[in-house]
Amino acid sequence: MKIVISELDWPDGAELLRRKGWEVRYDPEVWRDRTRLLAEVEDAAALIVRNQTSVDEELLERGHGLKVVGRLGVGLDNIDLKAASSRQIPVVYGKYANANSVAEYVVTAILSYCRPLFRASAEVREGRWDRKRNTGTELYGSSLGLIGLGDIGHRVAVRAKALGMKAIGYDPYVGAYDFAVTESGIRLAGLEQVLEEADFISLHIPLTKQTADLINEAALERMKPGAILINSSRGGIVNEHDLYRALKRSRIAGAFLDVLAQEPPDKEHPLLTLDNCWITPHIAGLTEQSQVRTSEMVASEVIRELEGTASLCRVALK
Structure with missing residues (x-):
């Protein structure tokens, strides 16, 4: 399976995903290039974002194989939850990690x-x-x-x-x-x-x-x-x-x-x-400890979803 991480992430989470034998495509700047991002998600099973990637209907439609979206943090205003729900794509987030x-x-x-x-x-x-x-x-x-x-x-x-x-x-x-x-x-x-x-x-x-x-x-x-x-x-x-x-x-x-x-x-x-x-440059939640926790938590919850177990950090989709 292919996992796309489109924004800054500490290496701990990606390492957990790689240990499963999955392909991890980590590019913290790809969110800036919409065309390239759309191409990356086409065959991805999971997309992990922070707060800059616009996870809208177009992106979710292009990612026809997406099984889960992970959010490195708690804010969800950059994710179209209605569009995710309509496609039955669960969204997991870093609950309390930061x-x-x-x-x-x-x-x-x-x-x-x-x-x-x-x-x-x-x-x-x-x-x-x-x-x-x-x-x-x-x-x-x-x-x-x-x-x-x-x-x-x-x-x-x-x-x-x-x-x-x-x-x-x-x-x-x-x-x-x-x-x-x-x-x-x-x-x-x-x-x-x-x-x-x-x-x-x-x-x-x-x-x-x-x-x-x-x-x-x-x-x-x-x-x-x-x-x-x-x-x-x-x-x-x-x-x-x-x-x-x-x-x-x-x-x-x-x-x-x-x-x-x-x-x-x-x-x-x-x-x-x-x-x-x-x-300050959106750093309130950024400490070394919180970012390790967030990276590991979101990766672990993405793994749970991809292996068929509902995450404890699922966002309630309507």
Whole structure:
């Protein structure tokens, strides 16, 4: 059998597939060449992608022998689940494999803002010794707002609690006695209340028709002037034009964005001109440990599907 891996993957998963005696075609750049990608999947039994490959109806139709699609991560907005379901092609994903890494990214962003150690160190190297400018802010007693209380949101709340922060969260699918709430002490509230009360707001929701532009001008106007927005979920949830305007006039204090509507952004993207906006290249879930876990997990679940056993990490297709 032929397995196509169209994006960046750690070698651990491919090695598991090769041990089965299968042909593994790994080209982390093939997603950029649509014609070549279509040709590769024609005789493939499995396709493994990250977030750049558009697994749409055309691709699934061309891959007439596809038996499974694997997603190296958790976001599914680049996969046409309806088209996969109609062709009875299961989709498996790296369930929880990078959750710790994303949670630690959020905590790192918060600490980076409160204690600007890199800036202070750079200034000392330049011969400056400005203690007042680099006076930080304590996290203890501050409020963390979580929008989305799935596995990652829960892990962020646990870490925030250890730092003495108070967590308030919004998730229409989570109740008062769900695990994320009872085990982390999150106080459930409506979206507007979270926006108004939190000192730090972290997004942990998928990109859907309902969540697109959720953080828009109206939402930003509700936030505290000193609030920090963190988005490590999906670009498109935050309206970047509205965010630029809010940051430009200091309506909120700052934003950490690991995801954007277009990745990578144009060099002229207005958010890149702001000192109070920190953009990273979609790395929240990227640590050596998480990528080994993700690579091995997705490969193992693809193997299960190809050998006739339903994966425990199947996406529920409608």
